[in-house]
Amino acid sequence: MAAVIDKEKCNACGICVRICPTDVYYGSKAKEIPVVTYPEECWHCNACVHDCPQNAIHLRIPLTMQVAYKS
Amino acid sequence: MKDIKLNIEQIEADVLCIGGGPAGLCAAIRASEKGANVVVADKSNTLRSGDAGMGNDHFMCHIPDVQGERPGFFSKIGKMSQAVTETFWENAYDLVKRWDSWGIPMKYEGKYEFAGHSMPGQPDFFLHFSGQNTKVKLTKQAKKTGVRIINRVMILDLIHDNGTIAGAIGFDVRESKLLVFKTKAVILATGKCMRLFPQNTGSLFNTSTSPINTGDGRAMAYRAGCELSDMELNDRWSGPKYFARNGRGSWMGVFKDPNGIQIGSGKEMTGHFYPQLHENYQKSGRGPVYMDLSDISDKEYEDMKYWLVHEANTPILDFFKEEGVDPKEHPFEFMTYGLFTPGGINYNEKCETPLAGLYAAGDEFMSFYIAGAAVFGSIAGESAASFAAKTKTSDEKHTQTLVVKTKEFLETVLNRTDGATWQEANSAIQQVMADYCGLVRSETMLTAGLEHLRRLKKKLPQVLMAQNTHELMRCVEVLNLFDIGEITFVAAQERKESRQHHHRVDFPFTNPMLNEQRLVVKNKKGQPVPEWRMKA
Numbered sequence A: 001m002a003a004v005i006d007k008e009k010c011n012a013c014g015i016c017v018r019i020c021p022t023d024v025y026y027g028s029k030a031k032e033i034p035v036v037t038y039p040e041e042c043w044h045c046n047a048c049v050h051d052c053p054q055n056a057i058h059l060r061i062p063l064t065m066q067v068a069y070k071s
Numbered sequence B: 001m002k003d004i005k006l007n008i009e010q011i012e013a014d015v016l017c018i019g020g021g022p023a024g025l026c027a028a029i030r031a032s033e034k035g036a037n038v039v040v041a042d043k044s045n046t047l048r049s050g051d052a053g054m055g056n057d058h059f060m061c062h063i064p065d066v067q068g069e070r071p072g073f074f075s076k077i078g079k080m081s082q083a084v085t086e087t088f089w090e091n092a093y094d095l096v097k098r099w100d101s102w103g104i105p106m107k108y109e110g111k112y113e114f115a116g117h118s119m120p121g122q123p124d125f126f127l128h129f130s131g132q133n134t135k136v137k138l139t140k141q142a143k144k145t146g147v148r149i150i151n152r153v154m155i156l157d158l159i160h161d162n163g164t165i166a167g168a169i170g171f172d173v174r175e176s177k178l179l180v181f182k183t184k185a186v187i188l189a190t191g192k193c194m195r196l197f198p199q200n201t202g203s204l205f206n207t208s209t210s211p212i213n214t215g216d217g218r219a220m221a222y223r224a225g226c227e228l229s230d231m232e233l234n235d236r237w238s239g240p241k242y243f244a245r246n247g248r249g250s251w252m253g254v255f256k257d258p259n260g261i262q263i264g265s266g267k268e269m270t271g272h273f274y275p276q277l278h279e280n281y282q283k284s285g286r287g288p289v290y291m292d293l294s295d296i297s298d299k300e301y302e303d304m305k306y307w308l309v310h311e312a313n314t315p316i317l318d319f320f321k322e323e324g325v326d327p328k329e330h331p332f333e334f335m336t337y338g339l340f341t342p343g344g345i346n347y348n349e350k351c352e353t354p355l356a357g358l359y360a361a362g363d364e365f366m367s368f369y370i371a372g373a374a375v376f377g378s379i380a381g382e383s384a385a386s387f388a389a390k391t392k393t394s395d396e397k398h399t400q401t402l403v404v405k406t407k408e409f410l411e412t413v414l415n416r417t418d419g420a421t422w423q424e425a426n427s428a429i430q431q432v433m434a435d436y437c438g439l440v441r442s443e444t445m446l447t448a449g450l451e452h453l454r455r456l457k458k459k460l461p462q463v464l465m466a467q468n469t470h471e472l473m474r475c476v477e478v479l480n481l482f483d484i485g486e487i488t489f490v491a492a493q494e495r496k497e498s499r500q501h502h503h504r505v506d507f508p509f510t511n512p513m514l515n516e517q518r519l520v521v522k523n524k525k526g527q528p529v530p531e532w533r534m535k536a
């Protein structure tokens, strides 16, 4: 669940680590590909997806959060 | 054996803003403009933190050139005093102009546009604005004005002496650092209180508004001697089923039952003003209730998506895109989310609290939403700056004792290797709140629940454990939630009637004698005590 980083696209700029409101990326090191330490604290706000300059982040919406719709 | 130690760092300023949402940042900007030396401490990062982190799209205000004279019913909007309400309407347009000048687009296609989120038969009072990057712009403006922003610092208690504020204590949530703020004035702007009640959405962080706002400001103010108001009058919201997110008013379709029959009279905001609709339909066997967009035009659909982007709903739009499902063709369910706490620090029109030098703004008492945060943030900044200008830094005697005690407690939680995680404690408080002080309340259940809550609360300091300062932040949030929970119980016991979502099965009627009164809870020697006040 939560944010999934495409390691091929990520340039380790650290923006997502800087801005994530719930600090899902806690423990990430400067100039390294971020680690998703606390996925269960992701608010699924899209801030990291939106602000990532490399378009490297994708949110996997957990099964418990998938919107119920009519097929 | 772990041996984590917190290093102490002291920060001095005239004014400390706790929380860097629209309220905290507007407060900081104004105080700085007035000549104060200002620091903002936010437990997250002001660029994207809090309820407005990924945007808002409507701003309550009155613009005479566009709307004409202010309609009388505007004076009835909001839950605070009449003076606060009038002050809001007098100042909101000024904030619109200020925000526009700071690069927040308050006009749409060159004009002020009032649309949506209106009440049936009443004039519009919400200005549409493209607010996705509001927080980025406010942060930039704050820095430009000379404000110092310290991100990733959670404030946990106020320092005060004899009814006068002297600063606050916090800790760095990424490094082992205790921060002691010595300031002449403090502004509380920590937003609402979520995570106290379960949201019926499967996880602690699946909340319609920011899950990191846990009533910290309310809890700190209460511990320091401020009374909290309307704490039993919890509220609920509705929105897309299972993906809890505010913004329900921006979904422009109509609600329909499973047979495609429209519920209510159409675009009259049924979902906004009657959030229990979805739950009640389900209970009566007629559910679920669908948000149906099939009748809106393509232009309306595109407009709706534009505003949903600015109202922080891109993750839901992205979900549908990835699912290969067009929500215009596929009605989706709405649900009623759990209870939350809009009541809190009932600040006055100058944003003063009963403590000299302590101010509060924005959702510390939820009223007027983001526009209220902007207006009262600015007023709090002005009040705090003028207070600081005439005050000397207090050489507060027990600061040192408080620092030592706080450091010792936090280090114990950090170094404990066996005990309760914050998740366990958070689930425990949610369970008690829902079962004993939730949608159905009664004297016997409230009494039994409060006893249980107090037993758990007493154990917390002996069992809570955190692996690092991030988890320590969550532990402190839960401690605050236990304080707020206890206060909610005490207020719910005292209000022997039913009103809004406070439903007492043993007192099912609304008592009109209480219409003009407000219930507050005060801290008397560590115990929450309820008192009634006449509404101002």
Ligand SMILES: Cc1cc2nc3c(=O)[nH]c(=O)nc-3n(C[C@H](O)[C@H](O)[C@H](O)COP(=O)(O)OP(=O)(O)OC[C@H]3O[C@@H](n4cnc5c(N)ncnc54)[C@H](O)[C@@H]3O)c2cc1C
Pocket (backbone or CB within 6 Å): B018, B019, B020, B021, B022, B023, B024, B041, B042, B043, B044, B045, B046, B049, B050, B051, B052, B053, B055, B056, B057, B058, B059, B060, B153, B154, B155, B156, B189, B190, B191, B192, B208, B209, B210, B212, B213, B214, B216, B217, B245, B246, B247, B311, B312, B313, B361, B362, B363, B364, B368, B369, B370, B371, B373
């Ligand atoms: C999805 C969504 C859409 C919305 N749309 C609208 C809209 O269109 N129009 C509208 O009027 N309103 C809207 N709202 C509500 C609006 O965003 C809030 O009313 C507004 O943000 C309140 O501002 P605030 O500064 O009081 O609190 P917040 O913006 O929530 O900011 C609180 C800040 O305090 C910080 N903080 C909390 N505790 C601590 C602590 N202990 N120490 C340090 N920092 C702390 C947080 O990190 C955060 O930055 C929406 C809300 C959501 C969630």
Ligand code: SF4
Pocket (backbone or CB within 6 Å): A005, A009, A010, A011, A012, A013, A014, A015, A016, A017, A033, A034, A051, A052, A053, A054, A055, A056, A057
């Ligand atoms: S913002 Fe994007 S590119 Fe930068 S570190 Fe995060 S994932 Fe990598």
Ligand code: SF4
Pocket (backbone or CB within 6 Å): A002, A003, A019, A020, A021, A022, A023, A024, A041, A042, A043, A044, A045, A046, A047, A048, A049, A059
């Ligand atoms: S979606 Fe939001 S909460 Fe989740 S990791 Fe990204 S920035 Fe953090």
